[in-house]
Amino acid sequence: MVANEIPSKEEKLENVESLLTMLKEKFGDAILDSKIIKRRLFIDVTTESFRGILKFLDESFEICFLHTITAVDTTSEFELLYHIFIGEKKVNLNLRIKISRDSPKVPTITDIMPAANVYEREVHDLFGIVFEGHPHLERLILPEDWPDGVYPLRKDYKMGGKK
Amino acid sequence: MAILSKVVNWARRSSPWVLHFNSGSCNGCDIEILAALTPRFDVERFGITLQGSPRHADVLLITGPVTEQVKKRLVRIYNQMPDPKFVIVVGTCGCTGGVFSGSYSTNNGVDNVIPVDVYIPGCPPRPQQIIDAVVKLLAKLSPNKDKNGGTNNGGK
């Protein structure tokens, strides 16, 4: 059983740092930036390498739980955050990749983590980001008469004064 | 015939069968409607029972601000109900849109979609309020209208 003892704050910080060094050793060049905000680890990685990192994490830890995928529209580009929880180390890890706003395309991770199926679809519906290789990536959020090419959570979508 | 219509009127007042429809509510109102069925409030005292099929119902209890997705369903269920039928809106977001007003996927209130008889504001209204609304709706049917305060003045 993994869960029943709560690690102290120092242990947690140690865990976070050890994970970071482990990743840095393995994927030196792929990690662009990293910071620790309140025991949460945020890592910026390249779009080419993030699948490899996820695969490595999934294989090395038993509980590698995908919280969700967050997309953020920074008006110049899209940021995708993969929030992951490592059960053994009790560490919250956030991989950040940046993709261009003009042709938002990114490879899927459903083959690595089946749970990502619903989260990728959600992001696709609301941001119009295409996950290449996703088994059922259909554009079907919102009602049937929702216009094509309009994505409500993008920053350039302004909510009109709907009656 | 006057007696017959009186009897029918009495029967309608005495036996409101309710269909509950969630049109995108946050569940708050829904659990309060369910709570109204349970021992502390027990609406079966007034002959109110919750029905499963729209064909059996007299009163449609609607919660939620009517999302775009559910709009057509709501109209369809309303059309499936046999006449005479009544609509009660439970909760602020069903009355006006409430906290969700202005969203791209809600309709800002049930009355933009189907006609409404009684509005119950509150987020969510207490079970007592819901029972009170049903009783006031029935008072609307009563021939001596002044008895329970009335017709269309919001049932004061």
Add this chain to the structure above:
Amino acid sequence: MTEKVVKERYTIPVGPQHPALKEPIFFKFIVDGEQIIEAIPRIGYVHRGIEKLTEERTYLKDAYLVERVCGICSGVHQATFVNAVESLIDKPTPERADYLRVLVLELERIHSHYLWLGVAAHEIGFDTLFMYTWRDREVVMDLLELITGNRVNYGMNIIGGVRRDINDEIIHKTLKGIDYLEERAKYYLDVAADEKTILARTVGRGILTREQALKLGAVGPTARASNLAMDVRKDDPYLVYDEIPFELVTADTNDVFGRIVVRVKELFESYNIIRWVLENIPSGPTFIRTSPKVPAGEAIAKSEAPRGELFYYVRSTGTLKPYRVKIRTPTLANILAVAEMLKGEYIADIPIVFAGIDPCISCMDRAFFVDVEKDKKWVWSEDELKLYSRKWYKTHEKEVIQRWKR
């Protein structure tokens, strides 16, 4: 002879308006006789665009908006959002406020589990148990009303602390109510374990193995009933949970019965947590003033809602309004798991298996929609068909005109 017997398959739609589902969700079941071959969920009926709305309102208003994501677990939504924002502000909240938040969250868990127990009983046609549990649930509702002033959407948390304080009288009443509820919970545990018809309907139904739960990302009591010890209160303690002694309840039966047992046993843990909180609550202020502007940055907050792990991501750019709020609710994480559980079950087991994850559709749907099947004509109403044809002609107008000209 290799001639195949083609069995006629029947498709039954369940929802969006269906007595077993208290909320609009739509399931398409492909059945063979009474047995389900495939379950296809289609969700999105409660999509209200809350994530977009949060970007257009101030933090102060958002605290009340996210509470309305779900009326059953409203407190935990608000608490998690406020936690995320407070970790951006970086000004520690008074300890008394944290204790009060735990108190409300645990009372909410009790009310939610009682509610679930009643709904589950109703789904298997045991209305008497439904009435009993909901009668007892009113005791929790009274306590919540006493402490927060509201029955359902409590509005207890504000950025910087909590809105109301408790006094000795409330503590006394709460302890009394908890004692009564603990006695009742023992009774329900006996009923669930002894009543033959309940066992017949729940044992071995809706199987989800530990591997499947891990793979499909199940959370909360659903995962814990599959012997997956995951609980945010232990894994990543928030508020004062790292100081509170309590057990993590798991079961290894992998079925609906295990989910009932886990939830009822969690009730006992919640009673103990509340007793501990009321005993150890420090005195002091219940809130501190903070600036309405939140410093730039990003924060993650997680909580263990009654249904499982709740996840918030907040990004601020230093203005009055958040730049992005992302909500991931427990039911969304469990929906893949439930579709897996339903395969091979009987039609009669749909309600109880589905209720087994304690679905909260309004949580899930704030921004989400799935449809695996493209061909949906069989459920289209007349209006939908009309609309479709109108749309089709709009997009294919030119072709039609050209064909007609020729």
Add this chain to the structure above:
Amino acid sequence: MEEIILYLLELLIFPGIIFISTLALFFQWFDRKIHARFQNRVGPLVVGPKGLLQPLADFIKLLSKEDITPISADRAGFILAPIITLTLAVISAFFIPVMSYSGILSFSGDVIVVLFFSTILTFMIAFAGYSATNRFSTIGAARTALQFISYEIPYILSVIAVVIISRSLQISEIVASQVSTYGLPYVVILPIAFVLYLVSLLAKLEKIPFDIPEAETEIVGGWSAEYSGKKLAFFKLAIDIKMVVGAGLAVAFFLGGPYGPVIPGIEWLCYTFWFIVKTLVLVFILSNLRTLFARYRIDQMVKIFWDYITPLAFLQLILAEGFVIYLM
């Protein structure tokens, strides 16, 4: 001439249609009230004294509502089903002895006729479900038929046990034989048959735990999902009358019919009183049962009936035969 008028009065008012319908509505109220009390609720309270008029109000309201026949439904079947159901239910009620040892209709072999009618009534429900051509209705109808093959055999076998003991196929003679030949009701001689009859009756009336064909949380009221207005009113009344018939037949077969201590001069009134008391006891037992259980699944129900109840019914049959041979 006078005889005919008297007969017509019997048919229409007492103990005919009006009396039976009133009793049916009263039983519904009683059932609902008991059910509510067990669930810590009050039940109907406001309409009439103690809510006594609630079922009547429901009935009149349904009569006055719009009556919808869906386009997709099989029109003839959809309209005929409720009418035939109500008619057959009322006719089978005529066979029940209420104010004397025999019902309004009574002839040699009427036990077979009543059993036949009760079978047809079940079929009419399946028929109604099929004519609605709604998915849920169809599943409800299929479930009705599936249940039927499980409970009908023990139901009839338990009645046959009574027939063997009483050596008669006429209800009035069965009632009379309990009073004259043995001097005690058959529930004492055939306790197993009585219990099996009640369990099968529970399934026949589609009450919890055997309300599988109309399971609300599973298939939205099942076969009745598409019915509204007058047709639904007829169905609801017919179901209540079925309860009276089921309980009334149980009283006639096992509890000595309407017999009991009487005041000379107004025997018929006393008999009616005893009849109502005995049926109320049965309805009370049935309400109890439906409060205590959760719904079974259809396969579990079929298994219970074929594994336990049907063999028990055969056992009771053999015991009854042995009893007769040993005594006679």
